[in-house]
Amino acid sequence: MSRDSNTTRHHVLWLRQDLRVADNTALHAACRDPEAAVTALYAVTPAQWQAHDVAGVRIDLELRQLRLLQADLAALAIPLVIIEAADYQALVPVLADWLRRHGVAELHGNRQYEVNEQSRDAALEAALGSDVRCCWHHDQCIIAPGRVLTADHRPYTVFTPFKRNWLAQLMTAPPPMLPIPARRRQQCATSTPVPAAVAGLASHVAPALAGQLWPAGEDAAHDRLHAFISDAGAHYDSQRDLPACNGTSTLSPYLAAGMLSPRQCLHAAWQQQAHGAGNGMATWISELCWRDFYKHILVHFPHVCRHQAFKRETDAIAWRHDEALFQAWCQGRTGFPIVDAAMRQLLATGWMHNRLRMITAMFLSKDLFIDWRWGERHFMRHLVDGDFAANNGGWQWSASTGNDAAPYFRIFNPLLQSRKFDPEGSFIRRFVPELAGLDGPDIHAPHAHGPSLLAADYPLPVIDHGRARDHAVAQFKALATATARTT
Ligand SMILES: Cc1cc2nc3c(=O)[nH]c(=O)nc-3n(C[C@H](O)[C@H](O)[C@H](O)COP(=O)(O)OP(=O)(O)OC[C@H]3O[C@@H](n4cnc5c(N)ncnc54)[C@H](O)[C@@H]3O)c2cc1C
Incomplete structure (x- = not known):
């Protein structure tokens, strides 16, 4: 700890599905005050992950990413602290206690839209009362849920008109990308080690193969994005249905863990389009739109989170x-x-x-x-x-x-x-x-x-x-x- 946490404004970034330093809305907001010390937290909740059927191979990628991210954050003088609790219910008091003990003024997190995650955030906010200001940001989608609506302000349930509206909004207000924040001047906490594995959540893919197929790191994600766009992007519309070809981006694990933002994908695709890349990029942007569409459906029709059919x-x-x-x-x-x-x-x-x-x-x-x-x-x-x-x-x-x-x-x-x-x-x-x-x-x-x-x-x-x-x-x-x- 380089300074007494009582005299320094302390902000916390709660990392969830946004494991990156570039173009991260919550990180950017947590760092807005140049004098504030910022600590990043990540919660390991094994029983919750098991209840949500999260795959061990996905946890393995996230842990590998967290180790690299810890170094990237350290370069910004932002320690990364790992907090453990069995599930969300157990996590809320543990987190509330940590935030109070460390004199945190603001907690920033990018919203997760599933119902259990929403309830967890609401419970934490209630537990903290006025002690800590909670700021939840929209970051997972290119256009935030609730902002793509029909003329009579209802959610779309059909993709094609949703996409028309979504594209029109992007043309008039392209989403900006946020820079990596400047290095902090103060620090109020010390990093803790990222676990090598989580009990009960072993990967079914051999570690060496998983590391080769799904390398961690924002650089790895960007390399994959740019290789796809320059090599396969132009032929995406004709090759994306052929599983024997490497015709799609294989970026989904990086988007799911937030090692890459969908806005970064969109801007890279636009840049390629500006160089005249045929129909490939337009079709690929449609897939990014499907990603937004299903997240909007989840927000507007939360019964799909409760094992119920949409219809x-x-x-x-x-x-x-x-x-x-x-x-x-x-x-x-x-x-x-x-x-x-x-x-x-x-x-x-x-x-x-x-x-x-x-x-x-x-x-x-x-x-x-x-x-x-x-x-x-x-x-x-x-x-x-x-x-x-x-x-x-x-x-x-x-x-x-x-x-x-x-x-x-x-x-x-x-x-x-x-x-x-x-x-x-x-x-x-x-x-x-x-x-x-x-x-x-x-x-x-x-x-x-x-x-x-x-x-x-x-x-x-x-x-x-x-x-x-x-x-x-x-x-x-x-x-x-x-x-x-x-x-
Ligand atoms: C039964 C079923 C289950 C699926 N489960 C998942 C899942 O758990 N996670 C997941 O990310 N995708 C899922 N998809 C969507 C899609 O199959 C994958 O996103 C895609 O295969 C990922 O490969 P890619 O990154 O090469 O995609 P690309 O073709 O390169 O597309 C770029 C990105 O767009 C998004 N995307 C593409 N297609 C879709 C789609 N139909 N719906 C939503 N987003 C899309 C993904 O983020 C993808 O990485 C599922 C589709 C089906 C039919």
């Missing part, structure tokens, strides 16, 4: 609770090569290509007719980019229970999807080694050509797609008829 009537669907079929899907042993390759990509790397997330989610919810919430949880438990809003939105889109979801009768045929998006079968060969010896189109449906093509240990299809499709359509149709009768 509440679809909670009456009698989903199949078949553990054996579910496990076949989780392990990548359904006998549908594209589904199995995708599910094994998730297990091997902690990430899955977007086209495959749609195929596997629709396969679980429509072909296997298993409750989409089971799949949502499995994804969260394994995704390095697990993000409640995007995951819930993607699952509800696939299961036709969400806002602006896929119409229930438009069900992906896994065989046609496989032929269209992995035409050479090279993605399947990479993740399903049992099928690596198959040539050409046989790889998409090896069982269709008789037992000779099947590797001994590759399963037969667990379901007949045609019959499964008819069953799903009939169930949704019956629900629609019943709903129409009661309204």
